[in-house]
Amino acid sequence: MEVMHMADLLIDIVDVHKRYKVEKGPSVNALNGVSLSIKRNEFVCVVGPSGCGKTTLLNIIAGLESYDSGSVTMHGQPIIGPGPERGVIFQQYALFPWMTVEKNIEYGLKFIRKRDADGNEVRFTAEEKRELAHHYIKMVNLSGFENSYPKALSGGMKQRVAIARAYALNPEVLLMDEPFGALDAQTRAQLQEDLLRTWEKEKKTVFFITHDVDEAVLLASKVVIMSARPGQIKEIVDIDLPYPRTQATKMDETFMRYKNYIWDTVYKMYLEIPK
Amino acid sequence: MDATTPLSPKKRARKLKDFSDGSKRMRYTLMTISIIGGFLLWYFITLIPTINTFLASPKQVLRALVSESAADGRYLKDITISLQRVLIGFGLAFVCSIPIAFLMGWYPKVRNLVEPWIQFMRTIPPIALIPLVILAMGLGEPPKYTIIFVAAFLVMVVTIYQGVKEVDKTLIRAAYTFGASDKDLFVDIVIPASFPYILVGARLGMAASLTTLIAAELTGTTFGLGARIQGAQQFMDTSIVLLGIITIGVIGFVLDKILLFVEKKLTGWK
Ligand SMILES: Nc1ncnc2c1ncn2[C@@H]1O[C@H](COP(=O)(O)OP(=O)(O)OP(=O)(O)O)[C@@H](O)[C@H]1O
Ligand SMILES: [Mg+2]
Numbered sequence: 117m118e119v120m121h122m123a124d125l126l127i128d129i130v131d132v133h134k135r136y137k138v139e140k141g142p143s144v145n146a147l148n149g150v151s152l153s154i155k156r157n158e159f160v161c162v163v164g165p166s167g168c169g170k171t172t173l174l175n176i177i178a179g180l181e182s183y184d185s186g187s188v189t190m191h192g193q194p195i196i197g198p199g200p201e202r203g204v205i206f207q208q209y210a211l212f213p214w215m216t217v218e219k220n221i222e223y224g225l226k227f228i229r230k231r232d233a234d235g236n237e238v239r240f241t242a243e244e245k246r247e248l249a250h251h252y253i254k255m256v257n258l259s260g261f262e263n264s265y266p267k268a269l270s271g272g273m274k275q276r277v278a279i280a281r282a283y284a285l286n287p288e289v290l291l292m293d294e295p296f297g298a299l300d301a302q303t304r305a306q307l308q309e310d311l312l313r314t315w316e317k318e319k320k321t322v323f324f325i326t327h328d329v330d331e332a333v334l335l336a337s338k339v340v341i342m343s344a345r346p347g348q349i350k351e352i353v354d355i356d357l358p359y360p361r362t363q364a365t366k367m368d369e370t371f372m373r374y375k376n377y378i379w380d381t382v383y384k385m386y387l388e389i390p391k
Numbered sequence: 392m393d394a395t396t397p398l399s400p401k402k403r404a405r406k407l408k409d410f411s412d413g414s415k416r417m418r419y420t421l422m423t424i425s426i427i428g429g430f431l432l433w434y435f436i437t438l439i440p441t442i443n444t445f446l447a448s449p450k451q452v453l454r455a456l457v458s459e460s461a462a463d464g465r466y467l468k469d470i471t472i473s474l475q476r477v478l479i480g481f482g483l484a485f486v487c488s489i490p491i492a493f494l495m496g497w498y499p500k501v502r503n504l505v506e507p508w509i510q511f512m513r514t515i516p517p518i519a520l521i522p523l524v525i526l527a528m529g530l531g532e533p534p535k536y537t538i539i540f541v542a543a544f545l546v547m548v549v550t551i552y553q554g555v556k557e558v559d560k561t562l563i564r565a566a567y568t569f570g571a572s573d574k575d576l577f578v579d580i581v582i583p584a585s586f587p588y589i590l591v592g593a594r595l596g597m598a599a600s601l602t603t604l605i606a607a608e609l610t611g612t613t614f615g616l617g618a619r620i621q622g623a624q625q626f627m628d629t630s631i632v633l634l635g636i637i638t639i640g641v642i643g644f645v646l647d648k649i650l651l652f653v654e655k656k657l658t659g660w661k
Contacts, residue, residue, distance in 0.1 A: 180564055180567060199570060204568040210565040213660050214583045214660045215660075223569065226575075227569050267661070
């Protein structure tokens with residue numbers, strides 16, 4: 117691994133253990149000594165067999181889940197709860213069904229303070245919130261749907277609203293849990309490209325869980341392979357493919373090599389799981 | 392089959408079972424037919440003399456309606472007083488059930504303290520409480536409100552509480568990630584997410600109020616639709632009995648339609 121400058125280090129996970137207590141039966145050892153450093157602007161994809169603790173790890177970074185031992189820090193400060201600097205995009209979209217697209221995107225802005233000209237912390241005005249919402253609605257190509265309710269949107273559109281909603285808060289880190297898992301191949305390809313474009317432009321840090329090795333190699337600068345029972349990091353593969361990447365990158369020979377290697381590793385682990 | 396002959400429209404595609412309500416026109420036509428048909432059936436049955444002794448004909452009921460609503464009749468007063476009892480009992484139950492249901496849904500301690508009593512009370516028909524309520528409150532209006540209140544309250548508190556408990560946990564997590572406090576979460580997420588259940592609870596509570604009305608008026612009152620039905624039974628005046636029953640049905644129907652309208656307005660996002 118290359119020498120890492122401390123200034124680049126954004127999130128540091130050190131030897132984290134997590135057990136779920138189950139009312140009946142033995143507790144589940146979800147994470148067993150996981151250590152992972154995430155640098156600023158990195159695009160980290162996590163793959164691994166079902167139940168290996170990917171969601172648990174994401175929730176811990178999001179501050180939505182506690183852990184038993186180890187440490188999780190961002191900018192050197194321990195993560196003790198959720199915060200708007202870490203935007204989460206859930207697999208089930210988690211849009212508020214009673215709010216229109218616009219209101220969904222505006223909602224999180226209510227909790228954000230910005231600095232005005234005099235350096236005072238102020239809230240966004242209703243007008244500013246609306247403008248921001250419209251900006252991000254345009255970014256995800258949903259202009260014209262500002263006043264639609266989520267029920268009237270397709271799965272892909274809902275996921276785009278969820279992405280816009282996370283982006284509107286301008287988080288440093290995006291935490292995405294299989295965000296495209298439920299979408300058809302074309303919508304998924306489109307959203308992958310959109311995500312790549314915005315990431316290349318806005319240089320956010322992304323932590324992205326997926327089951328799809330293709331997707332992981334296409335997006336990631338670093339693929340984390342986890343193994344199950346107990347959940348551990350098996351291997352970290354740096355993806356040495358230049359950005360900007362497109363769907364055409366999948367034709368690249370290097371891409372294929374990464375993909376085959378990761379796929380083999382994951383599949384071998386899958387075969388080892390006692391069934 | 393000859394591939395070149397176009398299939399007739401009927402053969403082209405299998406029509407799948409339609410689970411929608413159908414077109415508006417079809418709906419209203421069938422509803423009208425059903426209502427007229429029902430009245431005709433009722434009319435023909437009452438032509439049989441033996442049946443007519445205990446079942447008044449539509450014509451007799453209509454005559455009762457006219458005489459009851461005449462200037463010296465008591466119809467309007469019965470309706471007003473019954474409606475007042477239903478609305479006061481229901482209204483109190485509505486106002487009380489919402490905070491209690493939310494407290495139960497939000498605080499496990501409140502839930503554990505209150506739930507056994509609610510589950511226990513739910514199995515008791517409110518009518519069984521009448522003797523106690525009358526002994527405690529006498530024969531005025533309060534005992535009627537109380538009986539209706541109990542019936543509506545139990546139904547509503549259980550329904551709304553279920554709704555609060557079943558608020559989608561991912562929505563709660565999503566709000567937390569934005570930095571929402573517990574108070575924000577309650578006001579912005581839990582309340583609107585439970586709205587559909589509040590309205591379903593209100594409709595069930597309204598139905599319970601009307602069903603209990605008759606029981607509440609069984610004793611100690613001269614006015615009210617329930618009391619009127621009771622009184623008419625002693626004089627074997629089945630036209631008044633039927634008039635009372637139909638009136639209660641119509642009131643229930645109208646009140647339910649109003650709540651349904653409110654529900655559509657407030658939860659159009661669903
Ligand atoms: N709330 C919970 N209570 C008890 N056990 C849990 C809980 N959440 C997760 N687990 C267990 O912890 C382990 C890791 O779960 P997690 O959801 O993190 O896996 P995952 O890698 O995200 O799986 P998938 O790919 O299927 O989404 C699993 O064995 C799961 O059964
Ligand atoms: Mg998961």
